Amino acid sequence: MSALLQRRQPAFVAGAPLLDARDVEVAIGGKTILHSADLVVGAGELVAVVGPNGAGKSTFVRAVAGLESMTAGTVHWSGVPVTELRGRQLAALRAFVPQRARVPDGVTVREAVRIGRSPHVKPLGRMTRADHDAVERAIARAGIEQFAERRLTTLSGGELQRVQIAVGLAQEAPVLMADEPTSALDLGATATLAQLLRGLTHEGLAVVLVVHDLSLAAAVADTVVVIAHGRSVATGAPGEVLVRERLADVWHVDAALETRSDGHTALHVAWLGARDRAAAAGDGSQLTDEPPDERTSLQ
Numbered sequence: 001m002s003a004l005l006q007r008r009q010p011a012f013v014a015g016a017p018l019l020d021a022r023d024v025e026v027a028i029g030g031k032t033i034l035h036s037a038d039l040v041v042g043a044g045e046l047v048a049v050v051g052p053n054g055a056g057k058s059t060f061v062r063a064v065a066g067l068e069s070m071t072a073g074t075v076h077w078s079g080v081p082v083t084e085l086r087g088r089q090l091a092a093l094r095a096f097v098p099q100r101a102r103v104p105d106g107v108t109v110r111e112a113v114r115i116g117r118s119p120h121v122k123p124l125g126r127m128t129r130a131d132h133d134a135v136e137r138a139i140a141r142a143g144i145e146q147f148a149e150r151r152l153t154t155l156s157g158g159e160l161q162r163v164q165i166a167v168g169l170a171q172e173a174p175v176l177m178a179d180e181p182t183s184a185l186d187l188g189a190t191a192t193l194a195q196l197l198r199g200l201t202h203e204g205l206a207v208v209l210v211v212h213d214l215s216l217a218a219a220v221a222d223t224v225v226v227i228a229h230g231r232s233v234a235t236g237a238p239g240e241v242l243v244r245e246r247l248a249d250v251w252h253v254d255a256a257l258e259t260r261s262d263g264h265t266a267l268h269v270a271w272l273g274a275r276d277r278a279a280a281a282g283d284g285s286q287l288t289d290e291p292p293d294e295r296t297s298l299q
């Protein structure tokens with residue numbers, strides 16, 4: 001019977017969003033970690049999921065991806081409940097790049113990317129020419145050709161993250177979900193990945209990106225979802241959502257996002273308290289609330 005279920009094709013709903021998650025709740029070990037979070041993603045859209053440490057972002061995207069059980073709420077992929085989708089069916093809909101990937105001993109980069117392609121290969125079957133092409137394309141797009149023959153265990157943290165992106169790309173699913181894929185990347189590699197992700201959306205794919213860098217989120221995302229204390233507390237265009245009051249409420253920082261007409265974004269942060277800022281200025285000046293453009297900025 002289970003074999004029959006495996007073969008039954010999901011009844012996708014024409015016109016339904018690629019991904020529609022509502023009121024998702026997750027409990028782990030009897031404790032509710034995620035209380036109620038929503039996420040809707042359409043083709044060609046890049047959605048950034050942001051929020052403080054421990055807010056529930058990873059738990060949320062894992063549940064949405066079908067990797068974590070929900071205790072309440074609904075998740076539909078192209079109109080089909082995630083609970084009705086089996087491994088290969090889910091793999092055909094979304095690729096998931098985890099925050100911390102397993103790094104098995106003795107596996108090379110190219111072998112790892114081939115494993116990413118495996119949902120396309122029939123059980124006990126062999127990779128076709130198209131599968132090999134997809135693997136090489138993913139390696140090239142992630143810019144990891146120069147260490148494709150190295151073992152995963154020999155790579156730096158940033159190199160490993162780029163490999164994980166290639167593993168996800170090789171799956172060639174319509175939605176790429178990536179949980180903090182830039183956390184170990186240098187500035188140039190981050191910009192390259194941002195361009196790659198945006199390029200995927202131009203090809204009609206959708207991207208869900210969990211990210212801490214709000215300046216990056218503002219630059220690349222069509223929509224930002226803010227998660228705080230296990231709830232999605234704001235959703236919308238970056239300029240509407242990442243406003244100064246919300247940065248204060250959710251992250252407890254005095255900060256302001258600047259988006260210039262040339263596409264540059266910056267997060268202006270008052271890293272120090274007013275007293276320390278005055279001391280750093282060294283002039284004993286009044287403890288005033290400085291405008292954003294006089295603060296240090298992260299481009």
Ligand SMILES: Nc1ncnc2c1ncn2[C@@H]1O[C@H](COP(=O)(O)OP(=O)(O)OP(=O)(O)O)[C@@H](O)[C@H]1O
Nearest residue numbers: 028029033051052053054055056057058059060099
């Ligand atoms: N398996 C687990 N057992 C117990 N607590 C867990 C488990 N997984 C997650 N949590 C807790 O649930 C909360 C949310 O975790 P989650 O990893 O989803 O947060 P996050 O927003 O992704 O955080 P970060 O930005 O630090 O990666 C945290 O307090 C975390 O410690």
